[in-house]
Amino acid sequence: xxxxxxxxxxxxxxxxxxxxxxxxxxxxxxxxxxxxxxxxxxxxxxxxxxxxxxxxxxxxxxxxxxxxxxxxxxxxxxxxxxxxxxxxxxxxxxxxxxxxxxxxxxxxxxxxxxxxxxxxxxxxxxxxxxxxxxxxxxxxxxxxxxxxxxxxxxxxxxxxxxxxxxxxxxxxxxxxxxxxxxxxxxxxxxxxxxxxxxxxxxxxxxxxxxxxxxxxxxxxxxxxxxxxxxxxxxxxxxxxxxxxxxxxxxxxxxxxxxxxxxxx
Amino acid sequence: xxxxxxxxxxxxxxxxxxxxxxxxxxxxxxxxxxxxxxxxxxxxxxxxxxxxxxxxxxxxxxxxxxxxxxxxxxxxxxxxxxxxxxxxxxxxxxxxxxxxxxxxxxxxxxxxxxxxxxxxxxxxxxxxxxxxxxxxxxxxxxxxxxxxxxxxxxxxxxxxxxxxxxxxxxxxxxxxxxxxxxxxxxxxxxxxxxxxxxxxxxxxxxxxxxxxxxxxxxxxxxxxxxxxxxxxxxxxxxxxxxxxxxxxxxxxxxxxxxxxxxxxxxxxxxxxxxxxxxxxxxxxxxxxxxxxxxxxxxxxxxxxxxxxxxxxxxxxxxxxxxxxx
Ligand SMILES: Nc1ncnc2c1ncn2[C@@H]1O[C@H](COP(=O)(O)OP(=O)(O)OP(=O)(O)O)[C@@H](O)[C@H]1O
Ligand SMILES: [Mg+2]
Numbered sequence: 001x002x003x004x005x006x007x008x009x010x011x012x013x014x015x016x017x018x019x020x021x022x023x024x025x026x027x028x029x030x031x032x033x034x035x036x037x038x039x040x041x042x043x044x045x046x047x048x049x050x051x052x053x054x055x056x057x058x059x060x061x062x063x064x065x066x067x068x069x070x071x072x073x074x075x076x077x078x079x080x081x082x083x084x085x086x087x088x089x090x091x092x093x094x095x096x097x098x099x100x101x102x103x104x105x106x107x108x109x110x111x112x113x114x115x116x117x118x119x120x121x122x123x124x125x126x127x128x129x130x131x132x133x134x135x136x137x138x139x140x141x142x143x144x145x146x147x148x149x150x151x152x153x154x155x156x157x158x159x160x161x162x163x164x165x166x167x168x169x170x171x172x173x174x175x176x177x178x179x180x181x182x183x184x185x186x187x188x189x190x191x192x193x194x195x196x197x198x199x200x201x202x203x204x205x206x207x208x209x210x211x212x213x214x215x216x217x218x219x220x221x222x223x224x225x226x227x228x229x230x231x232x233x234x235x236x237x238x239x240x241x242x243x244x245x246x247x248x249x250x251x252x253x254x255x256x257x258x259x260x261x262x263x264x
Numbered sequence: 265x266x267x268x269x270x271x272x273x274x275x276x277x278x279x280x281x282x283x284x285x286x287x288x289x290x291x292x293x294x295x296x297x298x299x300x301x302x303x304x305x306x307x308x309x310x311x312x313x314x315x316x317x318x319x320x321x322x323x324x325x326x327x328x329x330x331x332x333x334x335x336x337x338x339x340x341x342x343x344x345x346x347x348x349x350x351x352x353x354x355x356x357x358x359x360x361x362x363x364x365x366x367x368x369x370x371x372x373x374x375x376x377x378x379x380x381x382x383x384x385x386x387x388x389x390x391x392x393x394x395x396x397x398x399x400x401x402x403x404x405x406x407x408x409x410x411x412x413x414x415x416x417x418x419x420x421x422x423x424x425x426x427x428x429x430x431x432x433x434x435x436x437x438x439x440x441x442x443x444x445x446x447x448x449x450x451x452x453x454x455x456x457x458x459x460x461x462x463x464x465x466x467x468x469x470x471x472x473x474x475x476x477x478x479x480x481x482x483x484x485x486x487x488x489x490x491x492x493x494x495x496x497x498x499x500x501x502x503x504x505x506x507x508x509x510x511x512x513x514x515x516x517x518x519x520x521x522x523x524x525x526x527x528x529x530x531x532x533x534x535x536x537x538x539x540x541x542x543x544x545x546x547x548x549x550x551x552x553x554x555x556x557x558x559x560x561x562x563x564x565x566x567x568x569x570x571x572x573x574x575x576x577x578x579x580x581x582x583x584x585x586x587x588x589x
Contacts, residue, residue, distance in 0.1 A: 006388040014376045017417070090337045091372050094365050096357035097389045260339040261278050 011109030080164025189215030
């Protein structure tokens, strides 16, 4: 455990040396969310509701959803891919700590600065649009959302790690990763609420892990989903975490065989 | 009991030839011919505890590949290795805590942080007790004289300073076996000498077993009593450096200086093959047995000989001679 904390601390410090770059990215993020809010206002025009959401609810969806999004996301895939391609993995393999624990701790340390800044900057955006934001202080819902966000964070880390491992087989991964990111964001409801899509699609989404990092917690916040449905969601997440962990084990072992054979 | 033993160690890399252009890439999606490159072929050697062995060989000879197999990074495709009683390819933490691999090409230090932060991370990863860590660190800091650079971001350090820190971070857990892959690459002569002196001192003091690869003959000459020469994946020589010279350089060099008006080249050529000729100095190559005779003949001739030094052939020359295709 101390190993992990030390690594997190070191990479947290490292991230701090880039605080201005990190801050600059946040400005862009804030702008993006603000544009989304303005866009939805324009789309609604005179309409009262779109797919059961009032404009106020839609704006709240965008604002609260993006808070979840910045809490949950990571950049692990390209980090792992880089290590594999540059051969840094070799140096990690000679150390008495698994690469998985090392790189996960490293990523948590690395993103924590960005995550905190993002949460603060998204909070600023919410304050800016406070007039259109719906507050919900229901303690049960908040607890449920907290659990869901934590599980989504873990799911997302595992998923990114898995995607990163593709670099064992594919040389050029950047474009692929960007595409995967977009697909994930689409399925998560990050572009628009997936309830706008056909019901069958929504049903499938509930079985996939992505919706739990944006759409579902946002719906719970908006009282559009029952607590029971939320708890079911937690179970789906737990199953996914177990499955991803298993898949990672298999893929890692096969990838490593290749790394040892090909030398990459 | 040898501390490192390689038995018929071999490594075949699998790889695919990349076809050029877009059409080629498309084709390779469906069909790729598997190719093999035999980087290491049937290498066997033993290293006794405390030895400092130099691996020598031209680019692509298989030195790095061998070290990677000994560190457990690569799985051998044939034969086996044993280090400290472990099979490296199993990557057991008990083994990993007892050896270190340092390469001049791959850095371990966290670039954006001062080196001390990497040291602290390594302390945890290797589970080094506080007391031992502090003692070792203090000692290494003194030997390397890096007190002043510990708090500077690694990317702002010079290559030589960085290499010192790399070594320190690899030595914190007091490895019993040390693999050094071109630790002096790219360093200036002074920095090279620093690193060299340190390796020597360290090996003598802690009796650490070291395998070192380098393209700089100075490193090998100064550090290694024993050299293993690898070429095209095979060991072509394993023994003492002096014996190598005797074996592969049947000639000696007479380095002669002349006084007065100097001499003509033809006059020198009567005594043997002439090199580096100027009217005032030259080198004459003679066979090992005849060196003395020739020297005497030179002195008793009418040439204005000022001084004669009988020298062994240069190791560089010998090596160059061996590697000549
Ligand atoms: N990943 C790889 N895939 C295919 N072939 C490889 C791979 N890595 C190395 N080789 C080949 O294996 C051979 C040995 O390489 P190696 O790196 O062990 O040589 P070396 O002795 O360390 O050379 P150098 O002095 O240049 O560092 C070379 O012919 C090289 O082309
Ligand atoms: Mg090499």
